[in-house]
Amino acid sequence: MANATGFFTPSVPCLRRKIQPSIGISRSGICFSEGIFRRVVCSSGIEGAEKHFSPSKSRVPKLVSKGCKLVGCGSAVPILSVSNDDLAKIVDTSDEWIYVRTGIRNRRVISGKESLKSLAVEAARKALEMADVDRNDLDLILMCTSTPDDLFGVAPQVQRELGCTKTPLAYDITAACSGFVLGLVSAACHIRGGGFRNVLVIGADIISRIVDWTDRGTCILFGDAAGAVLVQACDAEEDGLLGFDLHSDGEGGRHLGAPINDDRTNDLLGSNGSVLDFPPKRSSYNCVQMNGKEVFRFAVRCVPQSIESALEKAGLTASSIDWLLLHQVIDRK
Known part of the structure; x- marks a missing residue:
């Protein structure tokens, strides 16, 4: 399992008029509000906090x-x-049962000619349009996904669909629920340490x-969705990444995953009765398997610790936080 907490102060120009919006992003979803900035804490997300806090006050030294x-x-x-009532026709459940435990009424599911790539490209184009940045000014595309259309990667295909003629670097990041946060931190590292200027981060x-x-x-x-942000280089005084806290614990992998199918019942037998190890079986993956109770226990135990650590690195206190924007709920029953 992985937990990730981060603080970001966005500065997003609109094409028609300049604004200073507050943005929260959790994997593939985006919260966007114009007007007064408020501090926002995000676990597996980012936060906006520019009005009340200056990055220069952070206790973390700038390297x-x-x-x-x-x-x-x-x-x-x-x-x-797909509504809860639709699911009730397939499994033993109800709209009330789902909503009380998760807060979910509906979820979006791909159909027809839709694909991960098509959703990613649509989200990316909207991010570029809002930023008023030309696709050929991109230096890097980070595609954060655990369900790619192609196991060799989707980022280069997104680059092609966007029509980037200068062939910017593009690669995938596979980290499940923490993928988008890791994409943001990776973008910051490429900008600060690699001299990149415009980095497109997509979570889908x-x-x-x-x-x-x-x-x-x-x-x-x-459900299915895609979200994208354009991260841009700026002077240190405008730095929007206030602090982050990232950890991984492989021990939790047994509680949540989609492992490769290890069914050996189809192994071929040789004429002498020995099992043949070649040619290998064609690989396939299991559906998502989750122990909801254990995942919930992990979240309530580790996420608060991660938030406190990110707060300390950002030079903020818990009392200064107005929003807690957390990752999607986990069923506890």
Whole structure:
């Protein structure tokens, strides 16, 4: 399992007029509000906090003179909406049962010619449009996904679909729920340490592909979507990445994953009765498997610790936080 907490102060120009919006991003979803800045804490997300806090006051020493800020965002969802009542026709559940435990009424699921790439490209174009940045000014595209259309990576395909003629570096990041936060931190590292100026970070997943729609414990929780932000280099005084806290614990992998199918019943037998190890079997993956109670225990135990650590690194106190924007809820029953 992985937990990630980060603080970001965005500065996003609109094409028609300059604004200073507050943006919160959790994997593939984006919260966007104009007007007064408020501090926001995000676990597996980012926060906006510019009005009340200056990055220069952080207790963490600046190792580089280059900063980074958010200048555009975009999102995309499939057309098909699947309600709780729709799921009740497949599994033993109800709208009330799901909503009380998760807060979810509907989820979007791909259909027809939709794909991860098409959603990612739509979200990316919207982010570029808001930022007023030309696609050929991109230095890097980070594609954060655990459900790629191609196991060799989707980022280069997104680069092609966007029409980037200068062939910027593009690669995938696979980190499940923490992928988008890791993409943001990676973008900041490329900007501060690598001299990159414009980095497009995309978080997208088509979880419906790997969900067992007869498993009530998982099918009610997941949907499909994409979100993107444009992270841009700036002077250190404008730096928007206030602090982050990232950890991984492989011991929790047994509670949440979609492992490769290790069914050996189809192994071929040789004429002398010995098992042949070649040629290898064609690989396939299981559906999402989750122990909801253990994942919930992990979240309530580790996420508060991660938030406190990120607060300390950012030079903020818990009492100064107005919003806690956390990752999607986990079913506890």
